[in-house]
Amino acid sequence: xxxxxxxxxxxxxxxxxxxxxxVASKSRVCVIxxxxxxxxxxxxEFTIINWDFNCDNCPSLTSLEGSPRMxxxxxxxxxxxxxxxxxxxxxxxxxxxxxxxxxVQFTNDDVKKVSKVKKFITV
Numbered sequence: 005x006x007x008x009x010x011x012x013x014x015x016x017x018x019x020x021x022x023x024x025x026x027v028a029s030k031s032r033v034c035v036i037x038x039x040x041x042x043x044x045x046x047x048x049e050f051t052i053i054n055w056d057f058n059c060d061n062c063p064s065l066t067s068l069e070g071s072p073r074m075x076x077x078x079x080x081x082x083x084x085x086x087x088x089x090x091x092x093x094x095x096x097x098x099x100x101x102x103x104x105x106x107x108v109q110f111t112n113d114d115v116k117k118v119s120k121v122k123k124f125i126t127v
Contacts, residue, residue, distance in 0.1 A: 005048060008037040015048070024049040032077070035059040043092075044070030053077070056099070059084065068092040075099070079119075081106065082126075093118045102126040 005015065011033035016026040025048050032055045035043070041064050044050060050057075050072035057075045059065060061083040068081060069092035078099035081087060087106040093115075101121045103110045115125045 008035060008040060010034045010036045020049070022049065026051045028052050028054075030054045032056040032058070033072075035062055035065075038062050039064050041065060042067050042070055056080070057094070060102075078102070078123075090114055090118045095119060097121045098123075100124050100126060 005027065011029055012031040013027050013029035013033060019025050027048050028051045033053055035058065038061065040062055043059060050070065053072045053075045056077035057072055058080045060080050063085050065084040066086045068090060071092055071094050073094060074096045075094045076098040079094050079097045080102040082102050082104040084106050088108050090103065090110060097119055100123045101115050101119060103115065104126055110127050112125045112127060115121060115127065
């Protein structure tokens with residue numbers, strides 16, 4: 005995990021019912037490995053991020069599967085050229101949701117179908 009992400013996060017000691025280790029954070033989490041194709045593997049699952057989650061400018065990212073379920077701050081996945089769908093995006097975002105300049109020109113309705121956003125959406 006630490007080679008792919010920047011931020012202070014906690015990983016559960018035991019796997020959950022799905023066999024995955026849960027990852028939560030009280031700080032901002034940023035993807036630093038720009039070659040990731042997906043946000044997590046079969047070993048980890050993001051739960052709640054108490055601040056922002058940023059996976060901007062990951063040219064290899066093809067899916068938002070594995071995104072945190074809930075982000076209390078902002079979520080941004082702008083500049084992800086191979087991203088063709090918002091499936092797997094966070095269910096709830098307490099701040100803004102930014103998905104500009106991706107492989108598809110998403111709309112506000114596209115975002116609203118997958119995520120409840122408290123502030124505003126940038127497409």
